[in-house]
Amino acid sequence: MDAESYVREIQVYNTLTGKKEKFETLEPQHVKMYACGVTVYDDCHIGHAMQAIYFDVIRNYLEYVGYKVTYVRNYTDVDDKIIKRSAERKMTPKALVDEIIASSERDMEGLGVRAATHEPRVSESIPQIIEVISDLEKNGYAYSTAEGDVYYRVRKKADYGKLSNRKTDELQAGTRDLVKGDKEDELDFALWKCDATEGASWDSPWGRGRPGWHIECSAMAKMYLGKSFDIHGGGRDLVFPHHENEIAQSEAANSCTYANVWMHSGLLTIEKSKMSKSLGNHILISKFLERFPGEVLRLAYLQNHYTSNVDFSEQVFRTAAQRLLYFYETMRELDALAETATGPLSLLPEHKPDAIIEAYHYEMTNDFGTVGALREILIGFRKANELRQGKKSPQKAHTAAAYARVFRELLGVFG
Missing domain, CATH: 3.40.50.620 (HUPs)
Structure with a gap:
Protein backbone atom coordinates (compact mmCIF):
# COMPACT_ATOMS: atom_id res chain seq x y z
CA MET A 1 0.00 0.00 0.00
CA PHE A 312 6.26 7.08 37.17
CA SER A 313 8.40 4.23 38.45
CA GLU A 314 12.05 3.34 38.20
CA GLN A 315 11.09 0.00 36.68
CA VAL A 316 9.29 1.67 33.75
CA PHE A 317 12.54 3.28 32.65
CA ARG A 318 14.74 0.28 33.36
CA THR A 319 12.45 -1.90 31.23
CA ALA A 320 12.60 0.66 28.42
CA ALA A 321 16.41 0.76 28.69
CA GLN A 322 16.60 -3.03 28.41
CA ARG A 323 14.33 -3.03 25.36
CA LEU A 324 16.41 -0.31 23.73
CA LEU A 325 19.56 -2.36 24.32
CA TYR A 326 17.84 -5.36 22.73
CA PHE A 327 17.02 -3.26 19.65
CA TYR A 328 20.60 -2.03 19.30
CA GLU A 329 22.18 -5.46 19.79
CA THR A 330 19.85 -7.07 17.26
CA MET A 331 20.49 -4.31 14.72
CA ARG A 332 24.25 -4.77 15.08
CA GLU A 333 23.89 -8.49 14.38
CA LEU A 334 21.57 -7.88 11.41
CA ASP A 335 24.01 -5.36 9.95
CA ALA A 336 26.91 -7.75 10.38
CA LEU A 337 25.00 -10.53 8.66
CA ALA A 338 23.82 -8.18 5.90
CA GLU A 339 27.42 -7.30 5.04
CA THR A 340 27.97 -10.90 3.89
CA ALA A 341 25.25 -10.66 1.22
CA THR A 342 26.29 -11.78 -2.27
CA GLY A 343 24.52 -12.49 -5.53
CA PRO A 344 21.03 -11.37 -6.60
CA LEU A 345 18.46 -10.25 -4.02
CA SER A 346 16.64 -13.26 -2.59
CA LEU A 347 14.82 -13.47 0.76
CA LEU A 348 14.00 -16.53 2.81
CA PRO A 349 10.36 -17.33 1.93
CA GLU A 350 9.26 -17.72 5.57
CA HIS A 351 10.42 -14.18 6.38
CA LYS A 352 8.39 -11.20 5.20
CA PRO A 353 9.98 -7.99 6.59
CA ASP A 354 7.74 -5.69 4.56
CA ALA A 355 4.67 -7.20 6.25
CA ILE A 356 5.83 -5.45 9.44
CA ILE A 357 5.32 -2.11 7.68
CA GLU A 358 1.69 -2.97 6.88
CA ALA A 359 1.00 -4.03 10.47
CA TYR A 360 2.75 -0.94 11.80
CA HIS A 361 0.63 1.39 9.67
CA TYR A 362 -2.54 -0.44 10.70
CA GLU A 363 -1.79 0.52 14.31
CA MET A 364 -0.51 4.04 13.67
CA THR A 365 -3.45 5.04 11.48
CA ASN A 366 -5.69 4.09 14.42
CA ASP A 367 -5.21 7.30 16.44
CA PHE A 368 -1.41 7.04 16.39
CA GLY A 369 -1.38 3.71 18.22
CA THR A 370 2.25 3.49 19.25
CA VAL A 371 1.52 0.61 21.65
CA GLY A 372 0.39 -1.71 18.87
CA ALA A 373 3.02 -0.39 16.47
CA LEU A 374 5.80 -1.20 18.94
CA ARG A 375 4.27 -4.63 19.47
CA GLU A 376 4.47 -5.31 15.73
CA ILE A 377 8.09 -4.14 15.65
CA LEU A 378 8.94 -6.45 18.56
CA ILE A 379 7.33 -9.39 16.78
CA GLY A 380 9.49 -8.54 13.79
CA PHE A 381 12.64 -8.41 15.92
CA ARG A 382 11.91 -11.84 17.36
CA LYS A 383 11.40 -13.23 13.87
CA ALA A 384 14.60 -11.54 12.67
CA ASN A 385 16.55 -13.13 15.52
CA GLU A 386 15.78 -16.53 14.02
CA LEU A 387 18.39 -15.67 11.37
CA ARG A 388 21.11 -16.17 13.99
CA GLN A 389 20.39 -19.90 14.03
CA GLY A 390 22.15 -22.31 11.69
CA LYS A 391 24.61 -21.55 8.92
CA LYS A 392 24.96 -18.24 7.11
CA SER A 393 23.75 -18.02 3.52
CA PRO A 394 23.24 -15.30 0.89
CA GLN A 395 19.48 -15.54 1.43
CA LYS A 396 19.90 -15.02 5.16
CA ALA A 397 22.13 -12.04 4.54
CA HIS A 398 19.65 -10.41 2.15
CA THR A 399 16.82 -11.10 4.59
CA ALA A 400 18.82 -9.54 7.42
CA ALA A 401 19.41 -6.44 5.29
CA ALA A 402 15.67 -6.19 4.56
CA TYR A 403 14.81 -6.43 8.27
CA ALA A 404 17.41 -3.78 9.15
CA ARG A 405 15.98 -1.42 6.54
CA VAL A 406 12.43 -1.86 7.83
CA PHE A 407 13.38 -1.42 11.49
CA ARG A 408 15.37 1.76 10.81
CA GLU A 409 12.50 3.17 8.79
CA LEU A 410 9.84 2.48 11.41
CA LEU A 411 11.85 3.22 14.54
CA GLY A 412 13.03 6.42 12.86
CA VAL A 413 9.46 7.72 13.14
CA PHE A 414 9.64 7.14 16.89
CA GLY A 415 12.92 9.06 17.05
Whole structure:
Protein backbone atom coordinates (compact mmCIF):
# COMPACT_ATOMS: atom_id res chain seq x y z
CA MET A 1 0.00 0.00 0.00
CA ASP A 2 1.39 3.45 -0.93
CA ALA A 3 1.72 6.43 1.45
CA GLU A 4 -1.38 8.13 0.04
CA SER A 5 -3.45 5.12 1.05
CA TYR A 6 -2.31 5.42 4.66
CA VAL A 7 -3.19 9.11 4.63
CA ARG A 8 -6.76 8.21 3.65
CA GLU A 9 -7.04 5.77 6.53
CA ILE A 10 -5.89 7.89 9.50
CA GLN A 11 -8.43 8.04 12.31
CA VAL A 12 -7.94 10.52 15.17
CA TYR A 13 -9.77 10.89 18.48
CA ASN A 14 -11.17 14.41 18.68
CA THR A 15 -11.77 15.73 22.20
CA LEU A 16 -14.22 18.25 20.75
CA THR A 17 -16.59 15.59 19.38
CA GLY A 18 -15.70 12.81 21.81
CA LYS A 19 -15.09 10.25 19.08
CA LYS A 20 -12.60 9.00 16.51
CA GLU A 21 -12.91 10.65 13.14
CA LYS A 22 -11.36 10.32 9.72
CA PHE A 23 -8.54 12.84 9.62
CA GLU A 24 -8.98 15.41 6.88
CA THR A 25 -6.92 18.55 6.37
CA LEU A 26 -8.07 22.01 5.34
CA GLU A 27 -5.38 22.10 2.64
CA PRO A 28 -4.46 19.01 0.59
CA GLN A 29 -1.46 17.17 2.04
CA HIS A 30 -0.67 19.99 4.49
CA VAL A 31 -1.19 19.64 8.24
CA LYS A 32 -1.25 22.80 10.35
CA MET A 33 -0.70 21.91 13.98
CA TYR A 34 -0.33 23.90 17.20
CA ALA A 35 0.70 22.58 20.62
CA CYS A 36 0.90 24.60 23.80
CA GLY A 37 4.46 24.98 25.01
CA VAL A 38 5.93 25.51 28.45
CA THR A 39 5.84 28.52 30.76
CA VAL A 40 9.53 29.32 31.04
CA TYR A 41 10.06 30.22 34.68
CA ASP A 42 11.98 27.04 35.58
CA ASP A 43 13.74 24.13 33.87
CA CYS A 44 11.55 21.50 32.19
CA HIS A 45 10.73 18.20 33.89
CA ILE A 46 9.97 14.82 32.39
CA GLY A 47 6.24 15.51 32.57
CA HIS A 48 6.76 18.31 30.03
CA ALA A 49 8.78 15.85 27.94
CA MET A 50 5.77 13.55 27.69
CA GLN A 51 3.67 15.95 25.62
CA ALA A 52 6.69 17.08 23.61
CA ILE A 53 7.59 13.49 22.67
CA TYR A 54 4.05 12.45 21.75
CA PHE A 55 3.46 15.39 19.42
CA ASP A 56 6.94 15.01 17.97
CA VAL A 57 6.06 11.43 16.99
CA ILE A 58 2.66 12.45 15.63
CA ARG A 59 4.39 15.05 13.48
CA ASN A 60 7.00 12.50 12.36
CA TYR A 61 4.36 9.99 11.34
CA LEU A 62 2.33 12.54 9.39
CA GLU A 63 5.47 13.51 7.50
CA TYR A 64 6.37 9.85 6.99
CA VAL A 65 3.11 9.18 5.16
CA GLY A 66 3.54 12.22 2.94
CA TYR A 67 2.10 15.27 4.63
CA LYS A 68 3.83 18.61 4.86
CA VAL A 69 3.52 19.65 8.52
CA THR A 70 3.65 23.21 9.79
CA TYR A 71 4.06 22.80 13.53
CA VAL A 72 3.87 25.64 16.03
CA ARG A 73 4.92 25.20 19.67
CA ASN A 74 5.09 28.40 21.69
CA TYR A 75 7.02 29.61 24.70
CA THR A 76 4.93 31.37 27.34
CA ASP A 77 7.42 33.98 28.49
CA VAL A 78 4.96 36.42 30.07
CA ASP A 79 3.47 35.17 33.31
CA ASP A 80 3.12 35.95 37.03
CA LYS A 81 5.48 33.08 37.86
CA ILE A 82 8.18 34.51 35.61
CA ILE A 83 7.89 37.92 37.23
CA LYS A 84 8.08 36.38 40.70
CA ARG A 85 11.00 34.08 39.88
CA SER A 86 13.02 36.81 38.17
CA ALA A 87 12.57 39.04 41.22
CA GLU A 88 13.69 36.21 43.51
CA ARG A 89 16.82 35.70 41.40
CA LYS A 90 17.44 39.45 41.05
CA MET A 91 17.44 39.37 37.26
CA THR A 92 15.23 40.82 34.54
CA PRO A 93 12.31 38.72 33.24
CA LYS A 94 13.97 38.58 29.81
CA ALA A 95 17.28 37.34 31.25
CA LEU A 96 15.45 34.58 33.12
CA VAL A 97 13.40 33.64 30.06
CA ASP A 98 16.44 33.48 27.77
CA GLU A 99 18.22 31.21 30.26
CA ILE A 100 15.27 28.83 30.64
CA ILE A 101 14.56 28.67 26.88
CA ALA A 102 18.21 27.81 26.21
CA SER A 103 17.93 25.06 28.84
CA SER A 104 14.69 23.80 27.27
CA GLU A 105 16.30 23.64 23.84
CA ARG A 106 19.15 21.54 25.25
CA ASP A 107 16.61 19.25 26.91
CA MET A 108 14.66 18.77 23.68
CA GLU A 109 17.83 18.06 21.75
CA GLY A 110 18.81 15.46 24.35
CA LEU A 111 15.40 13.81 23.94
CA GLY A 112 15.57 13.84 20.15
CA VAL A 113 12.57 16.19 19.94
CA ARG A 114 12.86 18.28 16.79
CA ALA A 115 12.40 22.03 16.90
CA ALA A 116 8.94 23.09 15.76
CA THR A 117 8.53 24.91 12.47
CA HIS A 118 7.81 28.05 14.50
CA GLU A 119 8.51 28.60 18.20
CA PRO A 120 7.06 32.03 18.99
CA ARG A 121 7.38 33.83 22.30
CA VAL A 122 4.48 35.75 23.80
CA SER A 123 6.73 38.77 24.35
CA GLU A 124 7.40 38.94 20.60
CA SER A 125 3.69 38.64 19.71
CA ILE A 126 2.18 41.59 21.58
CA PRO A 127 0.93 43.49 18.48
CA GLN A 128 -0.90 40.38 17.27
CA ILE A 129 -2.40 39.80 20.72
CA ILE A 130 -3.64 43.40 20.91
CA GLU A 131 -5.18 42.99 17.44
CA VAL A 132 -7.20 39.92 18.51
CA ILE A 133 -8.40 41.67 21.67
CA SER A 134 -9.44 44.70 19.60
CA ASP A 135 -11.42 42.43 17.27
CA LEU A 136 -13.19 40.95 20.29
CA GLU A 137 -14.10 44.45 21.48
CA LYS A 138 -15.48 45.34 18.06
CA ASN A 139 -17.58 42.16 18.04
CA GLY A 140 -18.95 42.84 21.52
CA TYR A 141 -17.18 39.96 23.24
CA ALA A 142 -14.70 42.03 25.25
CA TYR A 143 -14.96 45.04 27.55
CA SER A 144 -12.46 47.21 29.36
CA THR A 145 -12.61 48.50 32.91
CA ALA A 146 -11.67 51.82 34.46
CA GLU A 147 -8.49 50.23 35.76
CA GLY A 148 -7.30 49.24 32.30
CA ASP A 149 -8.14 45.52 32.39
CA VAL A 150 -9.94 43.84 29.51
CA TYR A 151 -12.23 40.84 29.99
CA TYR A 152 -14.01 38.33 27.76
CA ARG A 153 -17.80 38.02 28.07
CA VAL A 154 -18.17 34.26 28.61
CA ARG A 155 -21.97 34.11 28.61
CA LYS A 156 -22.20 35.88 25.24
CA LYS A 157 -20.72 32.79 23.55
CA ALA A 158 -23.73 30.47 23.34
CA ASP A 159 -21.67 27.30 22.87
CA TYR A 160 -19.06 28.07 25.54
CA GLY A 161 -18.09 24.82 27.24
CA LYS A 162 -18.38 22.65 24.13
CA LEU A 163 -14.84 21.27 24.46
CA SER A 164 -14.99 20.39 28.15
CA ASN A 165 -18.71 19.56 28.14
CA ARG A 166 -19.48 22.13 30.82
CA LYS A 167 -22.38 24.53 31.13
CA THR A 168 -21.81 28.14 32.06
CA ASP A 169 -24.07 27.90 35.09
CA GLU A 170 -21.81 25.19 36.52
CA LEU A 171 -18.53 26.98 35.89
CA GLN A 172 -16.09 28.95 37.97
CA ALA A 173 -13.63 31.43 36.60
CA GLY A 174 -10.13 30.28 35.59
CA THR A 175 -7.65 30.33 38.45
CA ARG A 176 -5.10 32.51 36.64
CA ASP A 177 -7.38 35.56 36.41
CA LEU A 178 -7.30 38.38 38.91
CA VAL A 179 -10.47 38.58 41.00
CA LYS A 180 -11.75 42.15 40.73
CA GLY A 181 -15.06 43.78 41.49
CA ASP A 182 -15.38 45.56 38.14
CA LYS A 183 -15.96 42.40 36.13
CA GLU A 184 -19.43 42.15 34.62
CA ASP A 185 -19.63 38.46 35.47
CA GLU A 186 -17.54 36.19 37.69
CA LEU A 187 -17.04 33.82 34.74
CA ASP A 188 -15.39 36.45 32.56
CA PHE A 189 -11.65 35.93 32.11
CA ALA A 190 -8.83 38.39 31.54
CA LEU A 191 -7.61 39.25 28.04
CA TRP A 192 -5.39 42.13 29.16
CA LYS A 193 -4.17 42.95 32.66
CA CYS A 194 -3.26 46.42 33.80
CA ASP A 195 0.38 46.21 34.93
CA ALA A 196 3.50 48.34 34.78
CA THR A 197 6.11 45.72 35.74
CA GLU A 198 9.37 46.71 34.12
CA GLY A 199 10.36 44.27 31.39
CA ALA A 200 6.97 42.52 31.45
CA SER A 201 4.45 45.17 30.33
CA TRP A 202 3.59 46.96 27.10
CA ASP A 203 1.61 49.95 25.89
CA SER A 204 -1.85 49.19 24.56
CA PRO A 205 -5.11 50.99 23.75
CA TRP A 206 -6.18 50.21 27.34
CA GLY A 207 -3.01 51.41 29.01
CA ARG A 208 0.19 49.79 30.14
CA GLY A 209 -0.21 46.07 30.81
CA ARG A 210 0.31 42.52 29.65
CA PRO A 211 -1.84 39.82 28.04
CA GLY A 212 -3.87 37.20 29.85
CA TRP A 213 -2.82 33.57 29.53
CA HIS A 214 -5.48 32.31 27.13
CA ILE A 215 -5.34 35.05 24.49
CA GLU A 216 -1.64 34.45 23.93
CA CYS A 217 -2.05 31.08 22.20
CA SER A 218 -5.00 32.29 20.12
CA ALA A 219 -2.91 35.10 18.69
CA MET A 220 0.24 33.05 18.07
CA ALA A 221 -1.70 30.24 16.39
CA LYS A 222 -3.44 32.73 14.11
CA MET A 223 -0.15 34.45 13.28
CA TYR A 224 1.45 31.28 11.88
CA LEU A 225 -1.46 29.00 10.97
CA GLY A 226 -4.32 31.35 10.09
CA LYS A 227 -7.80 31.72 11.56
CA SER A 228 -8.55 27.99 11.16
CA PHE A 229 -6.17 25.06 11.27
CA ASP A 230 -6.15 21.29 11.56
CA ILE A 231 -4.85 20.12 14.97
CA HIS A 232 -4.55 21.76 18.35
CA GLY A 233 -2.70 19.69 20.92
CA GLY A 234 -1.77 19.84 24.57
CA GLY A 235 -1.94 17.99 27.85
CA ARG A 236 -5.30 16.87 29.20
CA ASP A 237 -4.96 19.35 32.06
CA LEU A 238 -5.33 22.20 29.55
CA VAL A 239 -8.81 21.25 28.29
CA PHE A 240 -10.38 23.62 30.82
CA PRO A 241 -10.04 26.49 31.17
CA HIS A 242 -7.20 27.16 28.73
CA HIS A 243 -8.33 25.41 25.56
CA GLU A 244 -12.00 26.13 26.20
CA ASN A 245 -11.16 29.82 26.42
CA GLU A 246 -8.95 29.68 23.34
CA ILE A 247 -11.88 28.36 21.31
CA ALA A 248 -14.27 30.96 22.72
CA GLN A 249 -12.10 33.99 22.04
CA SER A 250 -10.73 32.83 18.66
CA GLU A 251 -14.11 31.95 17.22
CA ALA A 252 -15.66 35.16 18.57
CA ALA A 253 -12.85 37.25 17.05
CA ASN A 254 -12.62 35.46 13.69
CA SER A 255 -16.19 34.21 13.13
CA CYS A 256 -15.03 30.75 12.06
CA THR A 257 -13.97 27.38 13.47
CA TYR A 258 -10.68 27.63 15.37
CA ALA A 259 -9.15 24.12 15.26
CA ASN A 260 -10.87 21.13 13.64
CA VAL A 261 -9.27 18.45 15.81
CA TRP A 262 -8.33 18.71 19.49
CA MET A 263 -5.83 16.13 20.70
CA HIS A 264 -4.96 15.80 24.38
CA SER A 265 -2.14 13.74 25.82
CA GLY A 266 -2.21 12.05 29.20
CA LEU A 267 -0.21 13.17 32.23
CA LEU A 268 2.81 11.78 33.99
CA THR A 269 1.90 10.94 37.56
CA ILE A 270 3.75 9.92 40.69
CA GLU A 271 1.63 7.78 42.96
CA LYS A 272 -1.38 8.91 40.90
CA SER A 273 -0.68 12.64 41.44
CA LYS A 274 0.22 14.82 38.45
CA MET A 275 3.92 15.57 38.17
CA SER A 276 4.31 19.33 38.42
CA LYS A 277 6.67 22.03 39.58
CA SER A 278 4.07 23.45 41.95
CA LEU A 279 3.71 20.12 43.77
CA GLY A 280 7.47 19.73 44.02
CA ASN A 281 7.35 16.14 42.79
CA HIS A 282 9.09 16.64 39.46
CA ILE A 283 12.26 15.21 37.90
CA LEU A 284 14.17 17.56 35.64
CA ILE A 285 14.87 16.36 32.11
CA SER A 286 18.52 17.32 32.54
CA LYS A 287 18.79 15.07 35.60
CA PHE A 288 17.09 12.19 33.79
CA LEU A 289 19.53 12.54 30.90
CA GLU A 290 22.44 12.17 33.30
CA ARG A 291 21.22 8.61 33.97
CA PHE A 292 19.60 7.47 30.70
CA PRO A 293 19.80 8.39 27.01
CA GLY A 294 16.82 10.34 25.72
CA GLU A 295 15.67 7.33 23.68
CA VAL A 296 14.80 5.57 26.94
CA LEU A 297 12.27 8.23 27.89
CA ARG A 298 10.82 8.23 24.38
CA LEU A 299 10.42 4.46 24.40
CA ALA A 300 8.96 4.45 27.91
CA TYR A 301 6.26 6.90 26.86
CA LEU A 302 5.55 5.31 23.47
CA GLN A 303 4.79 2.02 25.21
CA ASN A 304 1.62 3.84 26.28
CA HIS A 305 -1.02 5.46 24.09
CA TYR A 306 -0.63 9.22 23.97
CA THR A 307 -4.00 9.72 25.69
CA SER A 308 -3.08 7.54 28.68
CA ASN A 309 -1.62 8.66 31.97
CA VAL A 310 1.76 7.14 32.81
CA ASP A 311 2.60 6.49 36.46
CA PHE A 312 6.26 7.08 37.17
CA SER A 313 8.40 4.23 38.45
CA GLU A 314 12.05 3.34 38.20
CA GLN A 315 11.09 0.00 36.68
CA VAL A 316 9.29 1.67 33.75
CA PHE A 317 12.54 3.28 32.65
CA ARG A 318 14.74 0.28 33.36
CA THR A 319 12.45 -1.90 31.23
CA ALA A 320 12.60 0.66 28.42
CA ALA A 321 16.41 0.76 28.69
CA GLN A 322 16.60 -3.03 28.41
CA ARG A 323 14.33 -3.03 25.36
CA LEU A 324 16.41 -0.31 23.73
CA LEU A 325 19.56 -2.36 24.32
CA TYR A 326 17.84 -5.36 22.73
CA PHE A 327 17.02 -3.26 19.65
CA TYR A 328 20.60 -2.03 19.30
CA GLU A 329 22.18 -5.46 19.79
CA THR A 330 19.85 -7.07 17.26
CA MET A 331 20.49 -4.31 14.72
CA ARG A 332 24.25 -4.77 15.08
CA GLU A 333 23.89 -8.49 14.38
CA LEU A 334 21.57 -7.88 11.41
CA ASP A 335 24.01 -5.36 9.95
CA ALA A 336 26.91 -7.75 10.38
CA LEU A 337 25.00 -10.53 8.66
CA ALA A 338 23.82 -8.18 5.90
CA GLU A 339 27.42 -7.30 5.04
CA THR A 340 27.97 -10.90 3.89
CA ALA A 341 25.25 -10.66 1.22
CA THR A 342 26.29 -11.78 -2.27
CA GLY A 343 24.52 -12.49 -5.53
CA PRO A 344 21.03 -11.37 -6.60
CA LEU A 345 18.46 -10.25 -4.02
CA SER A 346 16.64 -13.26 -2.59
CA LEU A 347 14.82 -13.47 0.76
CA LEU A 348 14.00 -16.53 2.81
CA PRO A 349 10.36 -17.33 1.93
CA GLU A 350 9.26 -17.72 5.57
CA HIS A 351 10.42 -14.18 6.38
CA LYS A 352 8.39 -11.20 5.20
CA PRO A 353 9.98 -7.99 6.59
CA ASP A 354 7.74 -5.69 4.56
CA ALA A 355 4.67 -7.20 6.25
CA ILE A 356 5.83 -5.45 9.44
CA ILE A 357 5.32 -2.11 7.68
CA GLU A 358 1.69 -2.97 6.88
CA ALA A 359 1.00 -4.03 10.47
CA TYR A 360 2.75 -0.94 11.80
CA HIS A 361 0.63 1.39 9.67
CA TYR A 362 -2.54 -0.44 10.70
CA GLU A 363 -1.79 0.52 14.31
CA MET A 364 -0.51 4.04 13.67
CA THR A 365 -3.45 5.04 11.48
CA ASN A 366 -5.69 4.09 14.42
CA ASP A 367 -5.21 7.30 16.44
CA PHE A 368 -1.41 7.04 16.39
CA GLY A 369 -1.38 3.71 18.22
CA THR A 370 2.25 3.49 19.25
CA VAL A 371 1.52 0.61 21.65
CA GLY A 372 0.39 -1.71 18.87
CA ALA A 373 3.02 -0.39 16.47
CA LEU A 374 5.80 -1.20 18.94
CA ARG A 375 4.27 -4.63 19.47
CA GLU A 376 4.47 -5.31 15.73
CA ILE A 377 8.09 -4.14 15.65
CA LEU A 378 8.94 -6.45 18.56
CA ILE A 379 7.33 -9.39 16.78
CA GLY A 380 9.49 -8.54 13.79
CA PHE A 381 12.64 -8.41 15.92
CA ARG A 382 11.91 -11.84 17.36
CA LYS A 383 11.40 -13.23 13.87
CA ALA A 384 14.60 -11.54 12.67
CA ASN A 385 16.55 -13.13 15.52
CA GLU A 386 15.78 -16.53 14.02
CA LEU A 387 18.39 -15.67 11.37
CA ARG A 388 21.11 -16.17 13.99
CA GLN A 389 20.39 -19.90 14.03
CA GLY A 390 22.15 -22.31 11.69
CA LYS A 391 24.61 -21.55 8.92
CA LYS A 392 24.96 -18.24 7.11
CA SER A 393 23.75 -18.02 3.52
CA PRO A 394 23.24 -15.30 0.89
CA GLN A 395 19.48 -15.54 1.43
CA LYS A 396 19.90 -15.02 5.16
CA ALA A 397 22.13 -12.04 4.54
CA HIS A 398 19.65 -10.41 2.15
CA THR A 399 16.82 -11.10 4.59
CA ALA A 400 18.82 -9.54 7.42
CA ALA A 401 19.41 -6.44 5.29
CA ALA A 402 15.67 -6.19 4.56
CA TYR A 403 14.81 -6.43 8.27
CA ALA A 404 17.41 -3.78 9.15
CA ARG A 405 15.98 -1.42 6.54
CA VAL A 406 12.43 -1.86 7.83
CA PHE A 407 13.38 -1.42 11.49
CA ARG A 408 15.37 1.76 10.81
CA GLU A 409 12.50 3.17 8.79
CA LEU A 410 9.84 2.48 11.41
CA LEU A 411 11.85 3.22 14.54
CA GLY A 412 13.03 6.42 12.86
CA VAL A 413 9.46 7.72 13.14
CA PHE A 414 9.64 7.14 16.89
CA GLY A 415 12.92 9.06 17.05
